[in-house]
Amino acid sequence: VNDPRDIVALKRDGLAIPEAELREFVLAYAKREVRDEVAAAFLMAAYIRGLDASETLAMTKAMVDSGRTVALGGISRPKVDKHSTGGVADSVTLVFAPLAASLGLAVAKLSGRGLGHTGGTLDKLEAIPGLRTDLTSEEVEAQVERVGCAVAAQSPDLVPADGAMYALRDATATVSSVPLIAASVMSKKLAMETDLILLDVKAGSGAFMKTPEQARTLAAACMELARGWGRRARAAVTDMSQPLGEAVGNALDVAEAVELLGGGRRGRLRELTVLFAAEAMASLEGIDRAEGSKRAERAIDDGSALEAFARMVEAQGGDPSVTGDPWKVLPKAPVVLPIEAGESGFVTAMEAEEIGRASVDLGAGRLRKGDPVDPAAGIVFEPKIGDEIETGQKLGEVHGRDEDAARAAAWRVIAAVTLSDRPVDPPPLVHGWLGTDEER
Amino acid sequence: VNDPRDIVALKRDGLAIPEAELREFVLAYAKREVRDEVAAAFLMAAYIRGLDASETLAMTKAMVDSGRTVALGGISRPKVDKHSTGGVADSVTLVFAPLAASLGLAVAKLSGRGLGHTGGTLDKLEAIPGLRTDLTSEEVEAQVERVGCAVAAQSPDLVPADGAMYALRDATATVSSVPLIAASVMSKKLAMETDLILLDVKAGSGAFMKTPEQARTLAAACMELARGWGRRARAAVTDMSQPLGEAVGNALDVAEAVELLGGGRRGRLRELTVLFAAEAMASLEGIDRAEGSKRAERAIDDGSALEAFARMVEAQGGDPSVTGDPWKVLPKAPVVLPIEAGESGFVTAMEAEEIGRASVDLGAGRLRKGDPVDPAAGIVFEPKIGDEIETGQKLGEVHGRDEDAARAAAWRVIAAVTLSDRPVDPPPLVHGWLGTDEER
Numbered sequence: 001v002n003d004p005r006d007i008v009a010l011k012r013d014g015l016a017i018p019e020a021e022l023r024e025f026v027l028a029y030a031k032r033e034v035r036d037e038v039a040a041a042f043l044m045a046a047y048i049r050g051l052d053a054s055e056t057l058a059m060t061k062a063m064v065d066s067g068r069t070v071a072l073g074g075i076s077r078p079k080v081d082k083h084s085t086g087g088v089a090d091s092v093t094l095v096f097a098p099l100a101a102s103l104g105l106a107v108a109k110l111s112g113r114g115l116g117h118t119g120g121t122l123d124k125l126e127a128i129p130g131l132r133t134d135l136t137s138e139e140v141e142a143q144v145e146r147v148g149c150a151v152a153a154q155s156p157d158l159v160p161a162d163g164a165m166y167a168l169r170d171a172t173a174t175v176s177s178v179p180l181i182a183a184s185v186m187s188k189k190l191a192m193e194t195d196l197i198l199l200d201v202k203a204g205s206g207a208f209m210k211t212p213e214q215a216r217t218l219a220a221a222c223m224e225l226a227r228g229w230g231r232r233a234r235a236a237v238t239d240m241s242q243p244l245g246e247a248v249g250n251a252l253d254v255a256e257a258v259e260l261l262g263g264g265r266r267g268r269l270r271e272l273t274v275l276f277a278a279e280a281m282a283s284l285e286g287i288d289r290a291e292g293s294k295r296a297e298r299a300i301d302d303g304s305a306l307e308a309f310a311r312m313v314e315a316q317g318g319d320p321s322v323t324g325d326p327w328k329v330l331p332k333a334p335v336v337l338p339i340e341a342g343e344s345g346f347v348t349a350m351e352a353e354e355i356g357r358a359s360v361d362l363g364a365g366r367l368r369k370g371d372p373v374d375p376a377a378g379i380v381f382e383p384k385i386g387d388e389i390e391t392g393q394k395l396g397e398v399h400g401r402d403e404d405a406a407r408a409a410a411w412r413v414i415a416a417v418t419l420s421d422r423p424v425d426p427p428p429l430v431h432g433w434l435g436t437d438e439e440r
Numbered sequence: 441v442n443d444p445r446d447i448v449a450l451k452r453d454g455l456a457i458p459e460a461e462l463r464e465f466v467l468a469y470a471k472r473e474v475r476d477e478v479a480a481a482f483l484m485a486a487y488i489r490g491l492d493a494s495e496t497l498a499m500t501k502a503m504v505d506s507g508r509t510v511a512l513g514g515i516s517r518p519k520v521d522k523h524s525t526g527g528v529a530d531s532v533t534l535v536f537a538p539l540a541a542s543l544g545l546a547v548a549k550l551s552g553r554g555l556g557h558t559g560g561t562l563d564k565l566e567a568i569p570g571l572r573t574d575l576t577s578e579e580v581e582a583q584v585e586r587v588g589c590a591v592a593a594q595s596p597d598l599v600p601a602d603g604a605m606y607a608l609r610d611a612t613a614t615v616s617s618v619p620l621i622a623a624s625v626m627s628k629k630l631a632m633e634t635d636l637i638l639l640d641v642k643a644g645s646g647a648f649m650k651t652p653e654q655a656r657t658l659a660a661a662c663m664e665l666a667r668g669w670g671r672r673a674r675a676a677v678t679d680m681s682q683p684l685g686e687a688v689g690n691a692l693d694v695a696e697a698v699e700l701l702g703g704g705r706r707g708r709l710r711e712l713t714v715l716f717a718a719e720a721m722a723s724l725e726g727i728d729r730a731e732g733s734k735r736a737e738r739a740i741d742d743g744s745a746l747e748a749f750a751r752m753v754e755a756q757g758g759d760p761s762v763t764g765d766p767w768k769v770l771p772k773a774p775v776v777l778p779i780e781a782g783e784s785g786f787v788t789a790m791e792a793e794e795i796g797r798a799s800v801d802l803g804a805g806r807l808r809k810g811d812p813v814d815p816a817a818g819i820v821f822e823p824k825i826g827d828e829i830e831t832g833q834k835l836g837e838v839h840g841r842d843e844d845a846a847r848a849a850a851w852r853v854i855a856a857v858t859l860s861d862r863p864v865d866p867p868p869l870v871h872g873w874l875g876t877d878e879e880r
Contacts, residue, residue, distance in 0.1 A: 005611070005612070005613040006613075008484075008612060008613040009613040012484065012487060012488060012613055012614075035476075035611070036475075036476065036477040036480075037476040037477045037479070037480035037608060037611060037612055038480070038611060038612055039477070040476075040477035040478070040480040040481045040484075040612075041480045041481065041483065041484040041612035041613060041614060043481065044448075044452065044480075044481040044484035044485050044488075045484050045488065047452060048452060048484075048485065048488050048489070049488070168477060171445070171475070171477055171478060172445070172448060172477055172478055172480075172481035173445040173446075173448040173449040173452055173481060174452070174481060
């Protein structure tokens with residue numbers, strides 16, 4: 001075995017690490033044979049000096065090989081995995097899984113929990129009483145084959161190197177590195193043998209990547225990894241300069257998803273989910289995107305998407321009547337306060353991350369891994385950039401445990417919104433697409 | 441208390457860390473309140489991005505304040521501390537301490553042990569049977585007041601942050617950074633309240649700094665720290681492109697020192713020691729350097745330097761008759777092999793570090809902290825760059841435990857020497873001096 005310090009020294013000096021040596025380093029770290037402080041020095045050197053495409057691929061391969069992989073061989077439909085890099089009011093996955101299932105595709109989604117200002121799909125689903133996400137991989141596979149979709153917690157033996165390394169990056173200020181993020185995101189996607197990986201790379205004030213350019217760089221690094229692996233993937237760089245939907249919480253998001261899946265809600269969340277469904281149909285079945293969008297719209301409007309959601313909820317032990325009247329089933333917050341506009345004007349910008357953090361502080365999210373979340377807490381905020389609002393207009397609601405916390409959250413939401421006398425255009429929903437097919 | 445990651449992130453992004461925050465980080469690390477992996481990330485960021493003069497000073501101050509300081513108030517003579525950054529056949533400290541004592545100065549030298557290819561003064565002195573280096577600071581002070589010099593092991597409560605941080609740097613490939621080395625070297629000097637700090641910064645194949653320019657940069661960083669502290673210091677950048685003296689071991693070095701201190705040996709080791717003694721007299725007593733050199737030469741030639749050495753050895757429990765016939769007292773190796781020239785020519789270069797490592801592998805040094813050393817083992821090598829040697833000429837001796845090891849060491853020494861048909865000039869002994877007085 002090589003001295004791991006030699007690997008660290010190469011990166012420290014801005015040199016490339018040979019593939020085999022980087023692989024050995026990562027696998028040794030996963031087995032705890034390389035100490036945290038040595039890996040921390042490596043991560044900082046990699047953060048500052050960067051990792052080239054072949055280093056990033058070698059690192060990602062080693063991360064996948066640190067654990068088991070999931071073959072999903074028992075699923076007969078075309079398999080699509082969809083992942084978001086994280087945003088505010090970003091329930092695309094919650095809506096996409098049943099929508100795609102209703103269109104004949106298979107979605108086996110292994111998900112992490114929410115951390116920081118972004119919500120987690122598991123936390124949202126678990127707001128439905130009785131619903132389990134601790135499925136075995138056999139249960140996931142059987143459920144997907146039967147109902148078309150499943151959303152379950154990622155098991156700890158899938159890419160264990162990523163869990164250890166992410167915690168170390170969090171502790172050592174080395175999170176926000178494109179190659180390290182790409183390796184972390186893609187290792188979990190590549191460990192599942194699906195036919196298509198769809199990535200939603202968020203850009204803007206509510207995302208990790210603050211500009212579309214940064215998000216595009218990350219998306220390109222992820223596509224490069226998929227290409228190096230011989231896997232089909234598509235990535236959209238999408239707007240996160242404002243919350244995508246209206247609900248920022250858990251039960252609130254489920255209620256929003258139910259309404260949307262039943263055809264009762266328009267807007268950017270529906271639009272983006274339909275785009276992803278059309279992209280999946282185009283990639284997997286060669287269906288023209290316009291035709292795919294039409295079919296997705298139809299699946300929403302004729303109730304088949306909502307029915308797929310009900311089947312998934314029931315299969316995972318939840319009460320499927322949540323798709324009838326959600327608030328008969330979902331937990332409600334004791335305090336609901338309206339958010340009212342203090343001034344009038346055109347919405348020109350939002351600090352979406354601040355709105356996410358306000359919701360976390362209400363109890364809807366967690367600051368530390370393992371913290372419990374309050375399923376009932378959260379924020380509903382309706383305005384979008386470009387909207388004109390009037391003084392006193394109701395803009396949404398805060399759902400909280402007590403008045404003081406709810407009032408503080410309402411203030412934070414109002415303060416996170418910038419108004420102007422002049423109208424502005426809404427930002428584009430999708431900044432662009434990248435893929436393994438056409439790009440090099 | 442701040443989140444230590446914020447400090448790490450500043451340096452990661454190439455920004456300066458405010459003095460108070462860097463101080464808090466270092467003190468918290470010394471108390472183990474900042475974890476090793478976080479400090480490792482900081483060290484790597486500092487290695488790559490650098491630390492400016494005020495950051496280096498703040499870090500050094502915090503390192504000193506992590507432990508106790510030594511006032512040496514009971515010593516009435518002018519107090520000088522002398523430190524070498526480490527080289528091969530570098531016994532200047534061993535010779536300088538009694539020489540300076542014989543000239544009326546006080547030398548209280550707290551020293552570390554040898555590590556890697558460079559020897560340690562403690563290990564050398566301990567080759568003298570009975571000699572103790574584990575003196576308390578009270579014992580050191582009393583001995584220096586009485587006999588003028590003492591060489592003792594650094595106690596663990598002196599600059600504890602440095603011990604922890606040096607081990608971490610060694611583990612994380614972050615040793616060779618000028619500001620980190622300067623902080624480490626100078627924190628230990630500044631923790632002792634002496635009147636003058638003399639630094640011997642080695643440059644060349646047997647030193648950490650391979651070029652005089654690199655060594656000068658390190659020397660300047662150290663002088664900047666002394667200046668920031670308000671302490672008088674002088675640094676020489678000296679030649680380490682070849683072993684300084686002839687002995688590379690422990691007992692062998694003591695025998696060489698005894699011969700030199702008694703006036704029986706000329707050469708670069710004597711020249712450099714005399715220069716440091718003259719520098720100390722110039723700085724502390726305003727004595728002209730030429731006159732100081734004359735006095736130092738006289739102290740060697742009239743036996744007073746050797747007498748000071750005998751008094752120091754006796755005060756520390758060793759047998760002072762080592763100054764009469766060293767080899768009646770010092771341990772001898774079972775095998776002594778001559779080193780013979782295989783070719784003729786002019787010596788043009790030496791891999792001095794390789795000669796040091798050959799001696800370490802004979803048992804004279806240690807690869808890991810805490811390893812024992814063989815006091816009898818080592819190498820004597822006489823030629824210097826510029827010398828002409830003949831095929832078959834005896835160039836020195838290997839002292840070892842067995843024939844095979846000794847033969848291998850002899851080969852390594854021969855292979856470390858480059859010969860040429862054309863004569864070359866010897867390298868300068870001193871590349872230059874820097875000081876807190878004249879420079880800014």
